[in-house]
Amino acid sequence: MGVLMDSESRVVVQGFGAAGQREAATSIAYGTTVVAGVTPGKGGTDVDGVPIRNTVREAVDEFGANISLIFVPAAFAADAIVEAADAGIPTTICITEGIPTLDMVKVKRYLRGGATRLIGPNCPGVITPSERSRAGIMPTDVYLPGNVGVISRSGTLVYEAVDQLTRLGVGQSSSVGVGGDPIIGTTQREALELFEADPETAAVVLIGEIGGTAEQEAADYIKGMSKPVVAFIAGATAPPGRRMGHAGAIIAGKAGTAQAKQSALMDAGATVVQSPSKIGETMQQVLKERGLA
Amino acid sequence: MKLHEYQAKELLARYGVPVPGGRVARTPEEAEAVARDLGGKVVVKAQAHTGGRGKGGGVKLAGSPEEAKQAASEIIGMQLVTHQTGPQGLPVDSVLVEEQVDIDRELYLSVAIDNASGMPIVIASAAGGMEIEEVAESTPEQIHRQAVDPTTGFMPYQARALAFATGLDGDLMRPATALMAALVKAFEESDGTIAEVNPLAVTKDGRLLAADAKFSIDDNADFRHKDLMELRDTSQEEEREVEAHAAGIQNYVKLDGNIGCLVNGAGLAMATMDAIKFEGGQPANFLDIGTANNPEAVVAALKIIGSDPDVEAVLVNIFGGLARTDIIAEGVVQAKRQGLIDQPTVVRLAGTNVEEGARILDESGIELVRADGFAEAARKAVEAAG
Incomplete structure (x- = not known):
């Protein structure tokens, strides 16, 4: 089980360039079913045994692709996400960094109420270690099958947290990188809902960051969760950036600070870790206390 | 990428946002000439990427072209220190010379991205000016918002709602809604991250003017705004x-x-x-x-x-x-x-x-x-x- 990815997942990679090929190969070696790559104009060829098609629709019709993994360059990524949704892909995971915000405004609105869930953009992807199912860019050897769900706004910081867990023998049910951009498809709160519903997950690590109000929205949901949450907020010591105008402050108020996020999470019953090197041992402790280890 | 005030006003004016008469000047002599064209009575404003320029000595009133020249000579070349710049300040190599306007009241208007809804929002308040953040915190009911849905764009009823809520009724209604629509259009077509008019001035003779403007552009969208990217002033970074x-x-x-x-x-x-x-x-x-x-x-x-x-x-x-x-x-x-x-x-x-x-x-x-x-x-x- 785990969330979003399992052994039934059939991955199509949109944007089969150097990064797409390398990550597809890593996923295949891990045990994931990668059914096709999409490169417009190269349909009918294959790269290292992976068939290439011109459109996502072809990959769905011919190979039953049900997960799309996007590496398409930023200027064309919105097009790629909507193409995946239009082809009926239920889960599309966008790795691409640097997509213009107003492109994401349109994409997010287009997806609203539809059947496609977007993870990211600007995220490391999703992995379910027990099913050896991976769509993303994370290093596979730090993951260990287990019962802790991991949600992160940051890419590399999640590897750090998972590495700490694995070194302590605490395995993961799934790891979901929700992405670091202002506008993302699946929020921290929505990722928490997935883990709350997953029978294999006993507890969740949530890695947030300064800025915005997403951690507060997650905290609202944590109040009613049956599973314990260990949270870390990156950027507690970051200096305030040079601001432009007042609009940002009017929208978010003081909610963007690490302190505001930490207290919202603590009030909701989460265990908040102050030092980034203590994420693993804190979760181990929480599992022991709750008899979940 | 941040624009200077004069660049922001030029951009907004192209979309039909009314701004005070004025031009940028890079020397005291240029400032004098601009002041003469404007009839002599002007305000001379340092062009630097910071708020609080007035308190830092970067904004001066001048009653004549000679005074404008004098003011410009004091401002151009200064390191402008404000509460936002840190002690080293920012270099100033140009000034905006503008006609003085008699302001009756000051409002606040901006467009920015609201991460939570995933849409741009238009924010308006009758309580414009320097203290707007305090207003937002202590009396949030004075802040009015409308989300811009990308499937419809900013709708006229939304502009009317903001205008009514901020007292821009009567003869000001039409110019106010037109100004808001123009600001949103400039934001959307330029890939803005923030477009802010503060204050939005109602003049004593009943006009609506963008007395100050801040505009910031999404660096991720630079590939479709080659022209705007040329406005980058690296001396401010x-x-x-x-x-x-x-x-x-x-x-x-x-x-x-x-x-x-x-x-x-x-x-x-x-x-x-x-x-x-x-x-x-x-x-x-x-x-x-x-x-x-x-x-x-x-x-x-x-x-x-x-x-x-x-x-x-x-x-x-x-x-x-x-x-x-x-x-x-x-x-x-x-x-x-x-x-x-x-x-x-x-x-x-x-x-x-x-x-x-x-x-x-x-x-x-x-x-x-x-x-x-x-x-x-x-x-x-x-x-x-x-």
């Missing part, structure tokens, strides 16, 4: 940050401490700074190398860190995913061999190709402090920086 951007490193921020940091990923970079402070040290910079797929990018980044006179130790903290630790290691070795970093250097590598990365460091024979975990790396860097 930190020198090392400009150098970093030129080398293709987008995420570099200069800080006050003495430990130079090279990290992959913004979250890990922030957490590394947190860990350094936990160990009692201070980071000299934030640097997210991202997916460095060639050693040259790493060398360029280390050159910027190594040449920073504040840096007494360097911490390289990499958890490779898409980024490969062997490429990072190769970059560190090259930078050391080229003498670009002579400070003690702590390297912590984990993730993709870590065995190969470690082998490259081992076989280089270069003196490096190696660290296994994250906390250990931060502790060793703090020790090395003394």
Whole structure:
């Protein structure tokens, strides 16, 4: 089980360039079913045994692709996400960094109420270690099958947290990188809902960051969760950036600070870790206390 | 990318936002000529990327072209220090010379991205001016918002609702809704991240004017705004940050401490700074190398860190995913061999190709402090920086 990815997942990679090929190969070696790559104009060829098609629709019709993994360059990524949704892909995971915000405004609105869930953009992807199912860019050897769900706004910081867990023998049910951009498809709160519903997950690590109000929205949901949450907020010591105008402050108020996020999470019953090197041992402790280890 | 006030007003005026008469001047003589064209009575405003310019002495009233020349000669060439700039201030090499307007009341109007709804929102308040953030906090009912749905765009009823809520009724209704629509259009077509008019002035003779304007453009959309990108004024940005951007490193921020940091990923970079402070040290910079797929990018980044006179130790903290630790290691070795970093250097590598990365460091024979975990790396860097 785990969330979003399992052994039934059939991955199509949109944007089969150097990064797409390398990550597809890593996923295949891990045990994931990668059914096709999409490169417009190269349909009918294959790269290292992976068939290439011109459109996502072809990959769905011919190979039953049900997960799309996007590496398409930023200027064309919105097009790629909507193409995946239009082809009926239920889960599309966008790795691409640097997509213009107003492109994401349109994409997010287009997806609203539809059947496609977007993870990211600007995220490391999703992995379910027990099913050896991976769509993303994370290093596979730090993951260990287990019962802790991991949600992160940051890419590399999640590897750090998972590495700490694995070194302590605490395995993961799934790891979901929700992405670091202002506008993302699946929020921290929505990722928490997935883990709350997953029978294999006993507890969740949530890695947030300064800025915005997403951690507060997650905290609202944590109040009613049956599973314990260990949270870390990156950027507690970051200096305030040079601001432009007042609009940002009017929208978010003081909610963007690490302190505001930490207290919202603590009030909701989460265990908040102050030092980034203590994420693993804190979760181990929480599992022991709750008899979940 | 931030625009100067004069650039923002030129942009907004093209969309039909009414702005005071005026032009930019780069010398006192030019300022004098502009003032003469405007009838003599003007305001001379320093063009720098900061708020609070008036309090910092960057805005002066002039009653004649000669006074405008005098005011411009005092402002051009100054380092403008405000509550937002830090003690070193920002250089000023131009002024906006504008007609003086008799203001009856000041409102607030902006367009920005609301992450929670995933849409731009238009924010308006009858309580414009410097204290708008306090207004938002103490009397939030005075702040009015309308989300811009991309399927319909900003609708006329939304503009009317904001106009009524902020007292822009009667004869001001039509110009107010037209101004709001123009501001949203400028925001959308220029890939704005913030478009702010504060104050939005109602003049004593009943006109509506954008008395001040701030506009910021999404750097990720630069590929479709070549013309606007030419307006970038790098004199307003930190020198090392400009150098970093030129080398293709987008995420570099200069800080006050003495430990130079090279990290992959913004979250890990922030957490590394947190860990350094936990160990009692201070980071000299934030640097997210991202997916460095060639050693040259790493060398360029280390050159910027190594040449920073504040840096007494360097911490390289990499958890490779898409980024490969062997490429990072190769970059560190090259930078050391080229003498670009002579400070003690702590390297912590984990993730993709870590065995190969470690082998490259081992076989280089270069003196490096190696660290296994994250906390250990931060502790060793703090020790090395003394």
